[in-house]
Amino acid sequence: MAKKYPETKILSRNFGVENSWTLDVARERGAYKSLEKALEEMTPDQLIEEVKTSRVRGRGGAGFPTGVKWGFVPKENDKPKYLVLNADESEPGTFKDRYLMELDPHLVLEGCLLCAYACGLSTIYIYVRGEYPLSIERLEGAIEEARKAGFIGKKVLGKKGFDVECYVHPGAGAYICGEETGMLESLEGKRGHPRIKPPFPAVEGAFGCPTVINNVETLAHVPWIVEHGGQAFADQGIQPDPDNPKALGSSGTKLMGVSGPVKNPGVWEFEFGITVKELIYDYAGGPLDGREVKAVIPGGLSMPVLTADELDVKMGFDDLVKVGSGLGTGTAIVMDDSCDMVEACENIAHFFADESCGQCTPCREGCHWMEKIFARIKGGEGTPADLDLLERLFINIEGRTICALADAAVWPLRSIIRKFRHEFLAKMPGTDAADGEDPKAAEAETVGAK
Amino acid sequence: MTSTNGAPVSPPEAVEFPPKEIKKECDEIVARYPTRMAACLPVLHVAQRHFGGWVSPEVEAGVAEYLGVSDSHIRGLLTFYAMYNDKPAGRHEVWVCRTLTCWLLGAEKLRETALAKSGCEKPGMTSPDGKFLVKNMECLGLCEAAPAVFVDGKPHVNVSNEQLEKLMDACE
CATH class of the missing domain: 1.20.1440.230 (NADH-ubiquinone oxidoreductase 51kDa subunit, iron-sulphur binding domain)
Structure with missing residues (x-):
């Protein structure tokens, strides 16, 4: 039997650890060390450069380079600046961010705080879909603990000029609020009607002020990038294609999931490079007994389907585009031969x-x-x-x-x-x-x- | 005020909002945002929970006054977001996910079970005895353990028809 593509444990290192969502356990396992390091050793611009070097791309579906996005936030601007963490995860078939929020909320917060430091943001709103009660509870608990420990509030860890507040904002059941400007409208207390861009949120976002919007998993990568350096992150995964300027590569690791009629649905973390087939057969256990895979949507519901003959393709941003589909959220939905x-x-x-x-x-x-x-x-x-x-x-x-x-x-x-x-x-x-x-x-x- | 057929219409009388039991919670929510309007979604969650699982025109008017927005703005939110109810809810609320993964794994049968068990005519309606409100929901994000339902805000996964019946039997 072919050797399984190995799992990695970076984002998921605390999954399965008892009480992993509490500050004590999280700190024992290294939480907030990267925040301390960044505040002591790095300027905000150095942090943005490090994230650019990592070539980490947004994990919410669009795959936009995160460091580039952070670079869009205007420096000379008297207005308050915001981070809106996209924890709406309303894409069908997608449940990876829920694992992060439920099992490692302090990793999520640390990523948010690093983003706030890099981009000079004063308030973090975590927009969590209303259908995730446990995520909301764990994040609110983590924020409370982090505030008491001095990671949130005035002068974070004694750093002069770095004041940051953090709140959970519950959604109320609307897929469109996962779209970044629909989310901003919803945060402002309105129906989630997406806005015409430009202006882009980095310039005019929440409450008319500069705003960074990132996915949960994207920011959860940042503490590791700070600890090990952007280059170490960029060295993992699939490298950019030098002949194709649009193929920015798929650096680092990714939470990937499978749902549908398979033997072992779930979520795992891999360095980019695993194929759709390996993910579905080696990890999700393949189709149920007596059934065959008919079609797969590789990332959420919103991507073109692959047929059973098209699964020998890597779960990567550019690789899936090349075969006419897309990575989306990186969580596949399988349909078997009983599906009409x-x-x-x-x-x-x-x-x-x-x-x-x-x-x-x-x-x-x-x-x-x-x-x-x-x-x-x-x-x-x-x-x-x-x-x-x-x-x-x-x-x-x-x-x-x-x-x-x-x-x-x-x-x-x-x-x-x-x-x-x-x-x-x-x-x-x-x-x-x-x-x-x-x-x-x-x-x-x-x-x-x- | 009169309606189009000339009959008199009186606007709903706003409830006092927030009532003292939830005043502190609501005031704290409002303090998080640079505008009062931004508190609409979280305050409506609190209001719906406090006032029996739905937001009546009177509560709607109270919330609108409290947050400095129009009644129609609040109505617009109630009709846009799936988690709010603008009609009397049952004493218990059952959500059945209907999106692709759950559908592939038997969500249609679960919906039929929920409707038959509750006596609700169709999804979105409250049963004649006022006990259950059954709602079709789009993806609840529990796909690795599909099919999924929520009963009174609590998720249940890998649910069989029998298990759903038991869950509903356990509702008073």
Whole structure:
């Protein structure tokens, strides 16, 4: 049997340790040492440089280089500056940040405090989705402990001029609040309607002030980067492609998860480099007995699907883009051969229709239309023209809205109707596929006709 | 004030908000933000918990007055965010996740079980005896242990139909 790709324990080093969420246990295991080191030895600019050197990319789905983002915060500005930690984790199939917040909230706080020091931020709001009661409880407990210990408040660890406050802000059930500007609106007490950019949050974010927005896992990497140096982080994982300036590489480690009908769903940490197949078969245990993997969405719900033949690809930012999908949140959803792809599309379209904020017509109307068309096909009343109609809808939805929710709806659905076209035709009366002819032949025929 | 058909309409009479039991909690929340409006979401969570699991027009008006926003602003939040109820809730609230992973692992059957057991006509409605409110929720973030439900704000994972029935039986 092939050797398993090894797990690493950097972000996850305290998972499974008794009372890992308490300050005493966390400090015994090294918590806040990096904060002490940074405050003693590094200037804010040196810290930003170190994070740039690490090439760490955002772990929330977009993969933007974190150090670059921090560099956008204007230095000469009298306004207060904020950190809004994106702990909304509303992407379906994603649960990695919950592990960090429940099991190692002090690591999360230390990352936030390092960010606040680097960017000169005075207040940290941790926007946690309302459906994570334990995360909220553990973070609030950790903030209280950290405040008493002098890590939060006036003059953090005696450092003159470094005053920082930290609060948990509970969400109330809205996918769109994971979108950074929707989150800002929600933080300000409004409906989570994403804003038109520019201005970008780094310049004009929460309450009209410069704001850094980072994902939980992203900032949880920073203490290690401070301790070991940005280069040590950059040396891990997948290196950038010198021939492709867009391929920034996937440095460091990542929490990766698998959910769906597999034997051992869960979350693990790996240095980038493991393939989707190794993740699903070696760690998640593969499909249930008697079943086969049919399709995989590699990162949350919002990415194009991979078929069972396409899983020999690394779970990396650039690697998955190269095969027409994306890393997203790095938590895969597996669908097995018992899954009806038409019904799956209806389920997915319903999610986006339900969660569209309603600002932009293509998304507000389009997602409902898509759901209705899938329901029609499921009910045996679809025709091949419906698939063309869907393709036209995709063109008129994708890229025509304020935020990426509409794109996120199109990507998985378009990939499914293209890769599993025969399943849709099989539900359409009068097509060869529905008449029981070889589905592959029917598929080839329709693809050729396009 | 009159409605469109000429019948008189009286605006809801605002409750005194915050009542003394939750005054300290609400005031502390307000102090965290540079604007009072920013306290809307956390204060509505507290208000809903305190006033029997839903935000009535009277509570809505009270919260609006307290935070210096319009009633309609609060109504806009209640109808936008899935966790708030703007109609009377049951004594117990059951959330069934319906998104892809839970759906793949049997969430539809769980929803049917919850509806049948509670007597609720459809998701989002309260049972005729006022005992249960059953809600369809989008991804609850418990996918590695799907299917997932929440009963009265508490998560339950890897739930079978039988287990959900037992959980609901345990509700008074």
